[in-house]
Amino acid sequence: MARTHFHESLDRLQADVVRLGEMTLSEAEQVVGLGLEGRGDLLGAIEADARSVRGLRVDVEGRCINLFATQSPVAGDLRRLSSFFKIAADFESIADSLLQVARVAAGKKPRPQSAEALRDFASRLLETLSHTVRFCESGGRTHARRVKDLAPDSGVVEALEAALLASIQASDDAPERLPLLRLIPEVERVMDQCRKIVERVEYALHGQEAAAV
Secondary structure (H helix, E strand, O other): OOHHHHHHHHHHHHHHHHHHHHHHHHHHHHHHHHHHHOOHHHHHHHHHHHHHHHHHHHHHHHHHHHHHHHHOOOHHHHHHHHHHHHHHHHHHHHHHHHHHHHHHHOOOOOOHHHHHHHHHHHHHHHHHHHHHHHHHHHOOHHHHHHHHHOOOOHHHHHHHHHHHHHHHHOOOOHHHHHHHHHHHHHHHHHHHHHHHHHHHHHHHHHOHHHOOO
16 A cells, blocks of 8 residues: 555544544434433434444444554554544443433433533533544644533532432432432543543644643
8 A cells, every 4th residue: 555545544534533523422412402301212313323333433443453454654653543543442432421321311301400500511511522523623722622621620510419419309200310320420431531532632643742631
């Protein structure tokens, strides 16, 4: 494979990694609709989205392995290729966490006590994912900084936990709603994964010394 074709293959891989991110963001938007509106009818579409993400991840990883084996990339090309390989798995992990959120939240429309806190947290999640995808696409530092700034601090998490607990305690079906508390660590996991993706893109662009956001 000529070097020009190799770099074209890298560019196509990057485009598919961005597409993985866009598919994951679309899944997240449906999960938010399911969670905030209690739309259990969206669960099937969310499960299909997660399967699509998994399928594209397998394809991206296979192409990465083939290029590793046949091209012996070095320096910046090696960083890009190894980062694409890892980011594809990161987006699949996010899609799996979102699917778990959907399965827990299906059929449990938020009570008034928790609706506002959940809406704010969902907005933070979607914005974080959006900036993560755009950073994978453009490498623009504004997107990387925004992902870092959106990371929920302990106060945000505690406020959401308190609101969820209040809504659970006030409901007639408290035992069925108690699993909603599992939503918080899953969403925190997604946002942690977004920061890892940003670090991987930084590494691909600039090397180890620039990997921290």
